Amino acid sequence: MTTPARSLRPPAEVTYAEELAALAANDPGERPTQWKLTPRAVRQFILGSDGAALSHVWQGKKTRTRITPKFLGDDALVERCLVTLLGQRGLLLVGEPGTAKSLLSELLSAAISGHSQFTIQGTAGTTDDQIKYSWNYALLLAEGPSPRALVPSPLFRGMQTGTLVRFEEITRCQPEIQDTLVSLLSDKALHIPELSGGDAVVFAERGFNLIATANLRDRGVHEMSSALKRRFNFETVQPLANKALELQLVKDQTEALLRDSGLKVECPVDVLEILVTTFQDLRLGRTEEGTVVEKPSTVMSTAEAVAVGHAAALDAAYFGQGRMEGAHVARQIVGTVLKDNPEDAKKLRQYFEVVVKARGQNQPSWQRFYESRKWLLR
Ligand SMILES: Nc1ncnc2c1ncn2[C@@H]1O[C@H](COP(=O)(O)OP(=O)(O)OP(=O)(O)O)[C@@H](O)[C@H]1O
Numbered sequence: 001m002t003t004p005a006r007s008l009r010p011p012a013e014v015t016y017a018e019e020l021a022a023l024a025a026n027d028p029g030e031r032p033t034q035w036k037l038t039p040r041a042v043r044q045f046i047l048g049s050d051g052a053a054l055s056h057v058w059q060g061k062k063t064r065t066r067i068t069p070k071f072l073g074d075d076a077l078v079e080r081c082l083v084t085l086l087g088q089r090g091l092l093l094v095g096e097p098g099t100a101k102s103l104l105s106e107l108l109s110a111a112i113s114g115h116s117q118f119t120i121q122g123t124a125g126t127t128d129d130q131i132k133y134s135w136n137y138a139l140l141l142a143e144g145p146s147p148r149a150l151v152p153s154p155l156f157r158g159m160q161t162g163t164l165v166r167f168e169e170i171t172r173c174q175p176e177i178q179d180t181l182v183s184l185l186s187d188k189a190l191h192i193p194e195l196s197g198g199d200a201v202v203f204a205e206r207g208f209n210l211i212a213t214a215n216l217r218d219r220g221v222h223e224m225s226s227a228l229k230r231r232f233n234f235e236t237v238q239p240l241a242n243k244a245l246e247l248q249l250v251k252d253q254t255e256a257l258l259r260d261s262g263l264k265v266e267c268p269v270d271v272l273e274i275l276v277t278t279f280q281d282l283r284l285g286r287t288e289e290g291t292v293v294e295k296p297s298t299v300m301s302t303a304e305a306v307a308v309g310h311a312a313a314l315d316a317a318y319f320g321q322g323r324m325e326g327a328h329v330a331r332q333i334v335g336t337v338l339k340d341n342p343e344d345a346k347k348l349r350q351y352f353e354v355v356v357k358a359r360g361q362n363q364p365s366w367q368r369f370y371e372s373r374k375w376l377l378r
């Protein structure tokens with residue numbers, strides 16, 4: 001697969017091509033049919049090799065490659081997901097926005113099937129055709145229905161080739177559209193009544209399965225039919241509870257984003273810690289000291305924390321002195337917290353007046369953060 005060099009975000013199989021090659025070269029066990037790696041190696045791809053390096057030949061040279069941890073905080077969840085995918089049922093990752101459901105489904109597909117490109121992006125406007133197949137109308141009119149005129153969906157191609165298929169935001173689709181999947185997932189066959197003979201049905205090859213994601217905030221899973229629910233194993237992805245892990249993740253990803261854009265910005269740990277602590281306090285509605293704070297209605301996810309970290313670093317690079325400060329964080333947090341509910345502005349100001357102010361009394365970095373509260377007074 002070719003990805004343009006200027007692609008804003010290459011898929012996981014491109015970003016981690018070297019790691020996947022290292023794992024494949026050091027993976028002697030038996031692989032399930034159509035799996036590119038053993039379940040153990042897929043686990044290592046997602047959770048990392050704990051600093052150990054794997055020897056292999058990469059682009060003609062002997063190399064040692066470390067496997068970086070990519071999904072943090074819940075190793076057992078990753079193992080359960082792998083067990084589900086080894087079985088007959090689909091995997092449904094549910095959770096709050098920004099908990100890395102899509103990331104996990106992409107990583108699983110890239111490691112198991114070699115790519116993560118058979119993806120349906122569910123919306124309220126998703127149609128039956130987008131899930132099954134549609135037609136090239138010029139060919140259809142010229143030749144009538146034929147395999148040549150058929151335009152397969154990602155799911156169709158996944159069934160044909162024994163590949164994992166991703167269904168993003170499945171619950172955004174109308175329930176009747178979701179139900180297209182019910183018989184498809186139990187029969188593991190897709191019927192094409194317009195065609196005849198052997199072309200009229202596609203039987204799923206071994207290796208095919210579905211990884212769906214659903215967000216609990218917008219349109220939850222309650223509208224999903226129980227018939228469809230039964231065809232999935234549900235796994236709930238929780239927000240990162242461990243502050244040290246979240247801090248490490250925000251630091252690593254902010255730095256990686258800066259490297260990608262070729263910018264040098266100093267990101268002091270104490271400033272990133274303020275950012276992560278603020279997110280955790282507002283997410284939980286309680287501070288480490290035990291003070292109760294009002295939770296804003298916006299989701300304070302780790303993905304948002306990374307976005308704020310990156311934006312604060314860009315602010316520091318272009319409008320500051322190349323060093324991230326609390327003021328940059330405060331300026332960027334505003335755009336995350338204040339989305340659609342004016343009440344959230346009050347809650348954020350309250351948090352500054354009660355928690356940030358108190359911490360500032362003995363911690364200079366919190367004091368500077370407190371001093372930048374003018375950015376919240378819009
Ligand atoms: N446990 C985690 N491990 C690794 N990254 C995480 C974790 N939690 C959150 N993230 C961050 O979230 C980003 C991915 O978010 P992703 O889009 O996959 O979330 P999502 O759960 O699919 O959200 P949404 O419901 O809005 O679609 C990662 O790039 C990373 O910055």
Ligand SMILES: [Mg+2]
Pocket residue numbers: 101102103168213
């Ligand atoms: Mg997602």
